[in-house]
Every structure is written in C-alpha cells, then in structure tokens.
Amino acid sequence: MRENELQRDVRAALARTRKVLIFRNNVGVHVDIGVRYGLAPGSSDLIGCCIPSGRFFAGELKVKGRHPTPEQAAFITAINQAGGYACLIRSVEEALDHLDKATAGVEAPAVARPRPVPRNK
Numbered sequence: 001m002r003e004n005e006l007q008r009d010v011r012a013a014l015a016r017t018r019k020v021l022i023f024r025n026n027v028g029v030h031v032d033i034g035v036r037y038g039l040a041p042g043s044s045d046l047i048g049c050c051i052p053s054g055r056f057f058a059g060e061l062k063v064k065g066r067h068p069t070p071e072q073a074a075f076i077t078a079i080n081q082a083g084g085y086a087c088l089i090r091s092v093e094e095a096l097d098h099l100d101k102a103t104a105g106v107e108a109p110a111v112a113r114p115r116p117v118p119r120n121k
Helices: 003-017 070-081 092-103
Strands: 020-024 028-030 035-037 046-050 056-061 085-089
Touching: 003 020, 003 046, 003 056, 003 092, 020 092, 046 092, 056 070, 056 092, 070 085, 085 092
Parallel strands: 056 085
Antiparallel strands: 020 046, 028 035, 046 056
C-alpha cells in the first residue's frame, strides 16, 4: 500500500467515527518561489481535534519500512508534551485505536527515535 492510499483510507475511517474533526496537512516548500506551506516543519499528515473534548489530534502516516524524520518525531513529541495526542499510524486499525485512546484521555505513546538519514558522499 502506498502512503496516499493509507491516508485516504485512514481519513475516511476517522471521519466515519464522528469522534474527530480531521484535516489533511500538506507541508513543504514551493521551490520556485521559496514559500513554505503547512502547519509547521515536521507537522503531521493529519491534524484535527477530538469531539467533544477539543483535544488536539495528529497522525503521522507511514507505510511499512518508512520511519518519521527527526522533524516529524519532534513535532509528535511537542504535541504530546503539550497535552495533545500525536502518533505514528501504519494502518486503519491503528488509527482507530489511537483515536479511541485520544478521546478517552489516554497519554499518547512515545515515538521511537527516527533512523539517521544516509548522506551521499
């Protein structure tokens, strides 16, 4: 499964629960004009708030074999330290489990340190 397919399926499943108001968050730089877009560098693919608590919810989507960047891991950690719920999501089932925990007020799990990015010589 590709990441865009995972994102489509997760967004649809989360929306069907009516437990979260969820948005896709594109992050990047328009190279030609140097304009940054998105919530913040490293911010998660999906952001929103739990209903009815309003707790911030963020999900970083990764397919098997992919890992969060250092910036993405830092964003997840910052949201969790602030009382929100940010997590790594690899499947629809995992997304629904995280949402249940977020709406129940459970603390989000820590994100493993990202793997170093290989540098070209």
